[in-house]
Amino acid sequence: MSLTSQNPGLPRLIDSEAVRQLIFDYAYHLDMNHPKELVELFVDDCEVIYGPNFGAVGREAYAKTLEGIGTYFVCTSHHVSNIVLDYKNNDEVHVRTVLYAWHRYTRERPDSHVYGQYHDIVVRADGQWKFKRRELRVTGHKDFHVKECVPIGRA
Amino acid sequence: MSLTSQNPGLPRLIDSEAVRQLIFDYAYHLDMNHPKELVELFVDDCEVIYGPNFGAVGREAYAKTLEGIGTYFVCTSHHVSNIVLDYKNNDEVHVRTVLYAWHRYTRERPDSHVYGQYHDIVVRADGQWKFKRRELRVTGHKDFHVKECVPIGRA
Amino acid sequence: MSLTSQNPGLPRLIDSEAVRQLIFDYAYHLDMNHPKELVELFVDDCEVIYGPNFGAVGREAYAKTLEGIGTYFVCTSHHVSNIVLDYKNNDEVHVRTVLYAWHRYTRERPDSHVYGQYHDIVVRADGQWKFKRRELRVTGHKDFHVKECVPIGRA
Numbered sequence: 001m002s003l004t005s006q007n008p009g010l011p012r013l014i015d016s017e018a019v020r021q022l023i024f025d026y027a028y029h030l031d032m033n034h035p036k037e038l039v040e041l042f043v044d045d046c047e048v049i050y051g052p053n054f055g056a057v058g059r060e061a062y063a064k065t066l067e068g069i070g071t072y073f074v075c076t077s078h079h080v081s082n083i084v085l086d087y088k089n090n091d092e093v094h095v096r097t098v099l100y101a102w103h104r105y106t107r108e109r110p111d112s113h114v115y116g117q118y119h120d121i122v123v124r125a126d127g128q129w130k131f132k133r134r135e136l137r138v139t140g141h142k143d144f145h146v147k148e149c150v151p152i153g154r155a
Numbered sequence: 156m157s158l159t160s161q162n163p164g165l166p167r168l169i170d171s172e173a174v175r176q177l178i179f180d181y182a183y184h185l186d187m188n189h190p191k192e193l194v195e196l197f198v199d200d201c202e203v204i205y206g207p208n209f210g211a212v213g214r215e216a217y218a219k220t221l222e223g224i225g226t227y228f229v230c231t232s233h234h235v236s237n238i239v240l241d242y243k244n245n246d247e248v249h250v251r252t253v254l255y256a257w258h259r260y261t262r263e264r265p266d267s268h269v270y271g272q273y274h275d276i277v278v279r280a281d282g283q284w285k286f287k288r289r290e291l292r293v294t295g296h297k298d299f300h301v302k303e304c305v306p307i308g309r310a
Numbered sequence: 311m312s313l314t315s316q317n318p319g320l321p322r323l324i325d326s327e328a329v330r331q332l333i334f335d336y337a338y339h340l341d342m343n344h345p346k347e348l349v350e351l352f353v354d355d356c357e358v359i360y361g362p363n364f365g366a367v368g369r370e371a372y373a374k375t376l377e378g379i380g381t382y383f384v385c386t387s388h389h390v391s392n393i394v395l396d397y398k399n400n401d402e403v404h405v406r407t408v409l410y411a412w413h414r415y416t417r418e419r420p421d422s423h424v425y426g427q428y429h430d431i432v433v434r435a436d437g438q439w440k441f442k443r444r445e446l447r448v449t450g451h452k453d454f455h456v457k458e459c460v461p462i463g464r465a
């Protein structure tokens with residue numbers, strides 16, 4: 001379904017700006033170590049998948065997975081581009097993006113470089129766009145601390 | 156010609172979303188090793204220039220250049236940003252973007268990092284935006300397998 | 311202040327396209343070594359902050375800081391993403407972006423990689439969007455030649 005065939009109109013374009021901002025706010029609050037602000041970008045019954053055995057169901061569980069980020073990393077930088085939006089209806093959009101993430105660790109280990117994709121389900125909840133589901137797939141990496149990743153499924 | 160002086164209106168903004176999606180779909184299908192889907196992003200009489208002596212004229216010839224990507228690379232990741240659109244008319248836009256590409260090879264050789272620019276001519280064909288011409292210029296690189304590149308022409 | 315709550319309408323979306331192009335033109339002219347074109351992206355009484363003790367007040371002073379870029383670098387590549395726009399009024403917008411910059415030096419020293427954020431104040435001046443203030447904050451880096459940087463303020 002292409003954007004032109006949808007003839008989405010002005011409200012759709014304004015929604016798309018807000019959805020992109022959500023994507024960028026996630027990266028920002030992650031890099032700034034703002035776990036509280038991060039969690040608020042998700043709906044209550046969210047699902048977050050960072051790996052086949054690493055993630056969370058529900059906002060409360062997700063908050064727990066974020067507890068360590070402040071001390072585990074010296075700093076991180078998340079660069080998100082190639083944003084493609086696929087609206088399912090006026091209040092739900094599936095989002096595909098490309099990620100380049102750089103991490104510097106507190107422990108003595110080399111910086112890591114992660115090349116991946118986010119596959120998200122974003123929904124409008126009380127007038128605000130929020131993550132319903134966020135899945136990180138990894139194309140490849142160098143020295144990433146997460147050992148088991150969801151692959152992108154390259155043919 | 157700036158966007159504001161053009162007063163492009165809503166249809167132009169919708170077109171721009173579609174053109175950006177084309178740019179991102181190219182990167183996606185390249186990273187996913189989808190040569191068939193890649194070729195469909197181009198018009199029949201397209202021109203693709205990956206280097207002074209490396210490219211293709213026509214969709215059929217282009218399809219041939221893509222034959223090896225599945226086995227040549229273990230994986231690739233193409234990060235496209237800094238998208239600037241310069242409309243020549245309602246059905247043709249010149250596009251300038253910045254690329255960071257990472258490649259991991261099947262053969263024993265180091266991963267490569269490519270910093271470059273795409274310079275594209277994108278046209279509306281049967282209601283769909285497609286590549287008419289795509290040229291990769293290389294700002295600099297580390298361990299890139301393509302030895303002869305089109306320079307960006309830094310002053 | 312979210313985009314949806316602002317109900318910005320079409321003129322705002324067109325402005326946003328122009329502001330993003332300003333951001334990208336800066337990166338382009340920097341990488342192309344076009345100091346004259348770079349300076350023209352700023353208002354006369356601009357402020358540019360590349361570090362706590364490195365920057366310029368006023369367009370003339372800024373032009374001086376750019377004098378060396380042609381010979382200091384063999385090439386550079388500036389990748390700007392994660393663009394978030396926060397309009398203060400119809401003619402002023404605060405812009406937050408994420409930067410990945412790669413530099414290759416003329417002198418014998420390793421390439422550098424910079425992960426940072428730009429924090430900009432962009433204003434409409436005579437119908438053109440220009441930088442009023444541009445501040446580079448650095449999340450982290452490898453082999454960057456600028457030794458003292460403004461930190462991002464990670465919590």
